[in-house]
Amino acid sequence: MPFTRINSKMIEAQIAPGQRVFSQRGAMLAYRGPVTFTPSITGGQGGLMSMIGRRVANEATPLMTVDVPAGPGGPGQTPSGTVMFGHGGHHIHIVDLTGETLYVEADRLLAFEGSLRQGTMFMGSQGGVMGVIRGQATGQGLFTTTLAGKGAVAFMAHGGVIELPIGPRGPVHVDPQAYVAHRGDVRNKLTTALGWREMVGRGSGEAFQLELSGNGMVYVQASEEKL
Amino acid sequence: MAFLRLQGTRVLAVDLAGDAVRAKNGAMVAYDGEMTFKKMTGGGEGLRGLMTRRITGEAMAVMEVKGHGTCYFADRATEINLVRLDGEKLFVEASNLLVTETSLRTGTTFTGLRGASQGNGLFTTTVEGTGQAAILSDGPAIVLRVTAQTPLVVDPGAYVAHTGGLRQQLQTAVGWRTLVGEGSGESFQIRFEGDGLVYVQPSERITVGGQL
Numbered sequence: 001m002p003f004t005r006i007n008s009k010m011i012e013a014q015i016a017p018g019q020r021v022f023s024q025r026g027a028m029l030a031y032r033g034p035v036t037f038t039p040s041i042t043g044g045q046g047g048l049m050s051m052i053g054r055r056v057a058n059e060a061t062p063l064m065t066v067d068v069p070a071g072p073g074g075p076g077q078t079p080s081g082t083v084m085f086g087h088g089g090h091h092i093h094i095v096d097l098t099g100e101t102l103y104v105e106a107d108r109l110l111a112f113e114g115s116l117r118q119g120t121m122f123m124g125s126q127g128g129v130m131g132v133i134r135g136q137a138t139g140q141g142l143f144t145t146t147l148a149g150k151g152a153v154a155f156m157a158h159g160g161v162i163e164l165p166i167g168p169r170g171p172v173h174v175d176p177q178a179y180v181a182h183r184g185d186v187r188n189k190l191t192t193a194l195g196w197r198e199m200v201g202r203g204s205g206e207a208f209q210l211e212l213s214g215n216g217m218v219y220v221q222a223s224e225e226k227l
Numbered sequence: 228m229a230f231l232r233l234q235g236t237r238v239l240a241v242d243l244a245g246d247a248v249r250a251k252n253g254a255m256v257a258y259d260g261e262m263t264f265k266k267m268t269g270g271g272e273g274l275r276g277l278m279t280r281r282i283t284g285e286a287m288a289v290m291e292v293k294g295h296g297t298c299y300f301a302d303r304a305t306e307i308n309l310v311r312l313d314g315e316k317l318f319v320e321a322s323n324l325l326v327t328e329t330s331l332r333t334g335t336t337f338t339g340l341r342g343a344s345q346g347n348g349l350f351t352t353t354v355e356g357t358g359q360a361a362i363l364s365d366g367p368a369i370v371l372r373v374t375a376q377t378p379l380v381v382d383p384g385a386y387v388a389h390t391g392g393l394r395q396q397l398q399t400a401v402g403w404r405t406l407v408g409e410g411s412g413e414s415f416q417i418r419f420e421g422d423g424l425v426y427v428q429p430s431e432r433i434t435v436g437g438q439l
Contacts, residue, residue, distance in 0.1 A: 158304050159303070159305075164299075169259070175255055178257065206253060218257070221304070222237035222238045222256065222301035223304035224256070224303070
C-alpha cells in the first residue's frame with residue numbers, strides 16, 4: 001500500500017518509478033525524490049468524454065497527477081519518491097480497495113492510486129426520483145464520484161471517521177450531513193420521519209436519514225459540517 | 228438500561244434496549260436498529276421548566292431517542308467527556324450538554340455575574356441524579372480537583388462544567404493598563420473554592436472579558 005499515515009491529518013505516499021497517484025490540486029505539503037506534479041486538465045482518468053461528464057456533473061475538483069518518471073537507466077535505477085499530503089487541517093482516512101467500489105464526494109477526495117478506475121454516478125440511477133431528492137438533501141448534488149478496482153484512497157472528513165459495517169443484521173441509518181462515503185454492494189435510500197411536529201417547527205432535527213442496507217461499510221464523520 | 232461509551236474521542240455510542248436517552252437536538256450522526264426521535268419541548272422539564280428556560284434564555288433543544296440498537300452522537304467534531312453522577316449536581320452550559328440518561332433531572336440555576344463575563348448569560352443548566360451524562364468541550368478537557376486548601380482560578384472562556392460543592396466568585400484584575408488598552412487579556416477570572424471538580428477546555432470562547 002503506497003499510503004501511510006503520519007498523523008491523523010497528514011499522509012505519506014510512496015511512489016515507485018513509473019507509478020502514478022492522483023491528488024487534489026494543491027494538497028502536496030512536502031516531497032522527496034524526483035517527483036513531478038502535472039495539473040490534470042481532464043480532472044482524472046478516462047479521457048475527454050469523462051472530463052465532459054465530470055464538468056456537467058459538477059464533480060470536477062481540480063486534480064493533479066503525481067508521478068515519478070522512470071529514468072534513462074530503467075525503472076530499477078531511478079529512486080522512488082515520497083510525497084506528503086494534507087489539506088485544510090481535515091482528518092484523513094485511508095481505505096484499501098480490493099475490487100469493490102467506493103462512493104465518495106469529489107471534494108472529499110484527497111488522493112488515490114492511479115490503478116483505480118474513476119467514474120461519475122448519477123444519483124437517480126439508484127432509486128430514481130428519490131435518489132435525486134436524496135442527493136439534494138445530503139448536499140451531494142445529483143452526482144457522486146466512484147472509484148473501483150484495487151488500490152488505496154485517502155479522503156477527508158471533519159473530525160475523524162468511524163466505520164460502521166452494513167450487513168445482514170439490518171440497515172444502518174446515517175444523518176445525511178454526517179455521511180462521508182460508502183463502499184461495497186450497498187443500496188441507499190432516503191427515509192423521512194416527517195410528522196406534525198416538523199410542520200409546527202418542533203422537529204427533533206433528525207427528519208431525514210439515509211438508510212443503507214446490503215453488504216459493505218459506511219464512513220461517518222463526527223460532525224454535521226460540510227468540508 | 229442505556230449504556231454510554233466513547234467511540235474514539237469525538238463520537239458517543241449509546242446502546243439502547245427499548246429504553247430512552249435525552250440528547251441535543253440534531254446530534255445523531257448514525258444508528259443501527261430501530262430508533263425514534265422526538266423533540267421534547269422545554270427540555271423535558273414540564274411546563275414550569277419550559278417557562279424558566281424561555282425567561283432565562285438558557286434554551287435547550289432536546290430530543291428523546293428511544294429504541295433498540297446503537298445510536299451514534301457527535302457535534303461539530305468537538306471532544307466528548309463522560310461524567311458519572313452519583314447523586315451530586317453537575318453545572319454545565321446547555322450548549323455543552325450532549326446526552327443525559329433519563330434517570331437524570333435537568334434544571335436551571337442563576338449564576339450571577341460570572342455567566343455574563345463568560346458570554347453565556349446569567350443562567351446555567353444543572354444536571355442531578357444518578358447516571359451518566361456526556362458533555363462537549365472544544366479540544367480534550369482536563370479535570371481539575373478543587374479542595375479546601377487549593378482553590379482554583381479559571382479563565383471564564385475555558386470553563387466547561389463543574390461538579391461538587393463549589394463556591395464560585397468572579398474576580399477582576401482591571402487596572403489602569405486595561406483602561407488604556409494594554410490589558411493582558413486575563414482581566415476576568417472565576418475563582419472556585421470548596422470541594423469538587425472543574426472541567427476546563429484548551430480553547431477560549433469569545434467573551435467580553437477575554438478582550439480586555
